Structures are given as C-alpha cells and as structure tokens.
Amino acid sequence: MNRIYTSRSEKNQEKKKESELIDGSTKPLGDFLKEEPHNENFILDSTRIFMKAFHLLLFDGSLIFPECILIFGLILLLMIDSTSDQKDIPWLYFISSTSLVMSITALLFRWREEPMISFSGNFQTNNFNEIFQFLILLCSALCIPLSVEYIECTEMAITEFILFVLTATLGGMFLCGANDLITIFVAPECFSLCSYLLSGYTKKDVRSNEATMKYLLMGGASSSILVHGFSWLYGLSGGEIELQEIVNGLINTQMYNSPGISIALIFITVGIGFKLSPAPSHQWTPDVYEGVRFVREIPTSLSISEMFGFFKTPWTCRREMLSPLGPRQNFYLFK
Template sequence: MKLELDMFFLYGSTILPECILIFSLLIILIIDLTFPKKDTIWLYFISLTSLLISIIILLFQYKTDPIISFLGSFQTDSFSRIFQSFIVFCSILCIPLSIEYIKCTKMAIPEFLIFILTATVGGMFLCGANDLVTIFVSLECLSLCSYLLCGYTKRDIRSNEAAMKYLLIGGTSSSILAYGFSWLYGLSGGETNIQKITNGLLNAEMYNSSATFIAFICILVGLAFKLSLVPFHQWTPDIYEGSPTPVVAFLSVTSKIAGLALATRILNILFVFSPNEWKIFLEILAILSMILGNLVAITQTSMKRMLAYSSISQIGYILIGLITSDLKGYTSMTIYVFFYIFMNLGTFACIILYSLRTGTDNIRDYAGLYVKDPLLSFSLTLCLLSLGGLPPLTGFFGKVYLFWCGWQSGFYLLVFIALITSVISLYYYLKIIKLILTKKNNEINPYIQAYIITSPTFFSKNPVEFVMIFCALGSTFLGVIINPIFSFFQDSLSLSVFFIK
C-alpha cells in the first residue's frame, strides 16, 4: 500500500490536469444529486474553471523530459502535452457554444457537462497512453461519451438515429482495433506495453511476418474509422446531420486530435520497423479522403453535411504531416491542427447562432444574411475562406507549411492532389459566401425576414457570439505570427520520444 502511495505522489504530477477535471466532474455530479434547484451558472463556472486550470498546468509542462509512469502504462512528453492542451482548449470553446442551445432545447445541463468533461479526460489519457489496455479504455471512455452526446436531445428522432448509428459503427471499429491488439499481444509473448511489444516482435523476428501485417491492417482500419478516413467515413455525414450542433462541433475537433495522437504513437513505436508500409497505406487513404470529401461536399444542401465532408478532406491534408514522419512534418501537422480548431469551431459557432435564430440548417436559407447580420456574415466568410486556404488568412499559411514539408519529403503526388483538391474546396466555400452576400431576385429570404438579432454589438453577452468572434480573429490573423508558432512547436516536439536519440 505504501509503495502504491509513493508511486502516486511520485508520478501524480503527470496526470494532474486529468485529476483536476475528474475532481470537477465529481463536484458537478454531487451538486446535481444534492441540490435539485441549482444555479446553472455555477455548473458552467466549475467546468470552465477546471478546464482553464488544466490548460495552464499543461502550458507549464510543455517542455518536459519524457516520463513513463504507472508501470509503463502512461507516457508524458511534449507531444502528448501539446495534444492534450488542444483537447482542453476545444472543450473550453465548446461549452460556451452549448449554453444557448441547451437553454432553447431545455435539456439537462449537468449530464451534458459531465459527458463533455469525461470525453475530455478520455481524450487526454489517450494522448499519453503507452499500453494496449490503457489505449483501449481511454478510447472507449471518449467514444462512449461521444455516443451519449449524440443522443443528448432525446426528443429528436434524428439525434436518436445518429446515436444508434454511431454506437453500432463505433463498436464495430473498436472490435476490429481490439482484434489487432490481440494479435500483437500474442506475437510479442503476452506483452501489453507498446515498447515491450516492439522488443518482443524484434526478439521473435516476427516484425515482418504476415501475422504482424494482419495486426497492422486491423489497427489501421480501427484508426481510420475514428479519423473518418475514406472508405471508412460512411458514419460521418449522418452523425453530423443528426447530432446536436454543439456536440458536432466538439466531436469534429476532439476526436481528430485524440485519433491523430494515438495514430502517431502507434505507428512510430509499434510499426517502426516497417515505415514504408504504413506510409503507403496512409497515403492512399489521404488521397481518397481529399478527393471524395471535396467532390461530395459540392453537392450537399445541408451546412452540417457539407462540413462533414469538408472534415473528411481536412483530415486528408493533416495526414501529410504524419506521413512525412520527421520533426518538420509533425510540427506542420501540429500547427495545422491548432489552426483547424479556430477555423472549424468558428464555422460551427456561426451555424449554431444562425440555427438558433432561424431554426434552419439548409445552405440556401443563408441567402441575403448580410442584410440582417453583417457580423455573422463576415465571421462565417472569414472562417470558410480560411478552411479553403485562401491567402492571407490563417488556413493558407497552415497549408503552405504542411504541403511544403510533404514536398521536401518526396511525396509529390500526395501534395499535388492536395493542391488540386484545395482549389476545388474553394468552390463550395465561395458558393456559400456568394449566397450570404447576395439576394436572389432582390427578394429577402423568409428566414432572413424573421431573423432577430438579440445583441448587435461586439460587446455581446451571447457566449456563442464571443466564441464566433474569437475564432474568426484566430482564423484571420494567426498566420501572421506563424514563424514564432512554428519555432515554438518545433522546439517542444524535439523533446518528444520520437526524436530523442
């Protein structure tokens, strides 16, 4: 018992940000059970305060030497800290996005915050998981909360359908992933630690065997489902369309960040002996995702379905940095993920605000929006153009660094297709912007006619507008300081286990 306590105090700082979130989660649960007529402002305050404290701790722990703790099941390094801070940052932005939505739908607030915080904790543990059991438990913690969040609006049949589809497809992908893990467990002689599995495969000379290849395929398929890579993307548009919009905003960034952190760790440690194989497979999946995601997005009539296919194409771009598997490639991938948080959440903030005021999600109903709400129109325009990579916005600089690193590493076909599909993406983004800035036959859309602005100033009390403005500014001006950002992330990632010799 004394040994366990000593180990906890020795390694407790490595999971301190997660412990703070777990503690706040328990406080919210106790308040919900103890005080039936509670002030909901305190629940939001507790959750946001715990997230802010966690991200501050993570910022102070960026440049730390790698630490393996809890009998090798958890690994702390600069790479995991960066991605953990991204997940916490997304949660900080997504909770204000949900306040007005929850008020309109009259759904329970404590449950929503508990699911959000639990999913955040699961994603954070997944970023540093160093053991097959820890990886699977963390992944399921994130996934199960995601299923519950998709079905949060119980009275909406589309939300129930989305939750059921996500549960079935997510369960299938988790089963395939677990099957791949079981192969590695057997081939390595009963090891679950990923470094020991690598050594076990090397000692048994099984790292080039067909059995290891089967394990690799199963794990790759499981990861591709989680990342919405073509052809394992079928669940994404339906989940985006049926789920509550704040939930979609949260999942669209959090699941990708956690999935990328997991994929990077597994591919660079477990399959370090066959880098060319996983690079070829990932390159094919990235190309398919970029082509199909952008082409199908053109035909969509729903904003959320369009963003679903847009996110499929975006993960194809992000994979370029992972495929290069060097320090500059990972740095460019990390920068683009950071920029993507602003671009994507800013777009979703605009959609949430518009749907709350009109009740529609159809693209054609945005026609003439600038007449009633120039601020929303301008913010949505900036975020969409930044997603498309139009200079001089933030997305342009992120793509330039990402594509340049891919080109320097010799992936010419991948970068060429990424450039072509980026131009294609501008078409459907500009189509929406044209609708917003023009009136069809000089007639105002009936949704726009009934459009009511509750707070027309920049000093708005509406939290959705605050997040929208914040993300729009980030989507516009972060590219100006990309060189310091690149240097900061590169210096931090150089301390990661992937690059320490």
C-alpha cells in the same frame, strides 16, 4: 415428517448443529472458522494492492495533475447536483470552465520538462503529447460557453451535458499520453461512450435516435476490429502490452517480418479509420450528422481533438516498431 430422537443428547446435538448454521448457509460455523486464514489473506492482498496504487498516485500523480483537476471538477459537479434541489446553472458553468482553465494552466507550467514514463510504463509525458492535450482542453473550454444558448433553447439537463463533455475531455487527455495497448483502447472508449450519449441527448427527436443507433453500432464494430488488431500484436510480441516492449518482443520472437504483423496493422488501421470516418470509411457519417444536429454544433470540437489523438497514437506505435529495426527489416515488415 418430524424426526424421532432416541435420546436427549442426540436432540441437543442436532439443535447445536442447527444453531451453528449462519445466513442460511449449509456450512457449519466451524467451517467458516477454518476459512478465516483465507479471509485474512484476502484482506492482506487487498491492502497491498491499495497501498501500491496509493504509492503510484503519490509519486506519479504530479505527472497527471491536469487530469486530476478535471477529475476533481467532475466530483464537485456530481456533489452539487446530488445535494442541491435547485439547479444553479451559472455555478455549474463556472466550475466546469474553471477546472478546464486550471488544467490548461497546469499544462503550460509543465512545458519543457524532460519526457517521463510513469504508472509502471502505462503513461508517458512529453511535449509532443502536451500539444494535443492543450488542443483538447482548448476545444472543451470553448465548447461549454458556446453551448449555453443551445442548452437553454432545448431545455435539456445541463449537469449531464457538462459531465459528458468533461469526461470525454478526460478520455482524450489520457489517450494522448497512452503508452500501452490497454490505455490506448480504454481512453478512446471513454470518449466514444460520452459521444454516444451526447448524440442521443435529444431523446424526443426520432432522427436523433436513428442516428445515435447507427453511431453506436459503427462505434462498437470499429472498437471490436481495433481490439482484434491489438490482440494480434499482443500474441506476436509474446504477451507484451507496452509499445517499446512490443517492439522488443517482436525482435526476440523473430516475428517482425511475419504476415501476422501486416494483419495486425490492417485491423488497427481499419478500426481507427471507422472511428475517424475518413474516406472510404465515411458512409455512416452523413446519416449521423443529418439526424443529430447536436453533434454538429457542440461535440464536433471534441471530435477534432479525438482525431489528433488517434492520429498521434498509431503513428507513435509505428515509429516505436520501426525504430529498433534496420532498413531491411522495415522493408519486410511492411512489404
């Protein structure tokens, strides 16, 4: 029903209120003007976060220079793939191989430098980590040239394949230098997701689809078990995520000899075991390898690199947990 106005002034006021409504919102314009200080605070907070991230990248970026080379190579490949109508395969192989070789060169030039912890304690650089990073880069540098004939025979998309391999390599490199629980979890997940996509690359093969589903389900289950173990460490240490801070938190809270530590280590070991598929966690591996020949021929080298990174991570974690404790505490910790 149409509203009946008693006076002209009331009608004008109603039209003024309707004109103040913006974008179909129920708030008048005056309410939005009152919220401008909140919007200004949001912009200022966002600017501070961006400047802090830029400051970290500016001063700590040299410590991840090999990783930055791979990121630049990934961006360049995406730009070429999105702007070029014809897929120039030799150029794609050249850019990917060049970025890997440059990363290896930068890694070798950084050898024998003093160990450093950067990015607010989330990343560490030392010679031990660089050995595994070199192995990962070497496996990837050999993997891409050896895959040329296979990709041409199967007539699969070459750009996505190279992107998946380089992204998996990047995740493995960050895993080697991980110094906190979040990076230790996110970096192998970056590798695992690319492995799932690579295993299901031959979409028309029924056995490949079945094997990929098994691989994905087992990978998701192992990741859940792993992050559950990390949550136990996080809670027992008083809310710490860095490895050394976890050790200090366990000492301060007197939780280093509690049953919760054993539960956390069991979950972490089981989660990593299902990802690496050693006995007795290897039942799913034959099905995946039988259904996905692509996994056997191409990304196996990256899986070996992931194995080195995963073995390095839990043993470093255990060494960090054991180092500040005496022999008696060590006995109670793992009894």
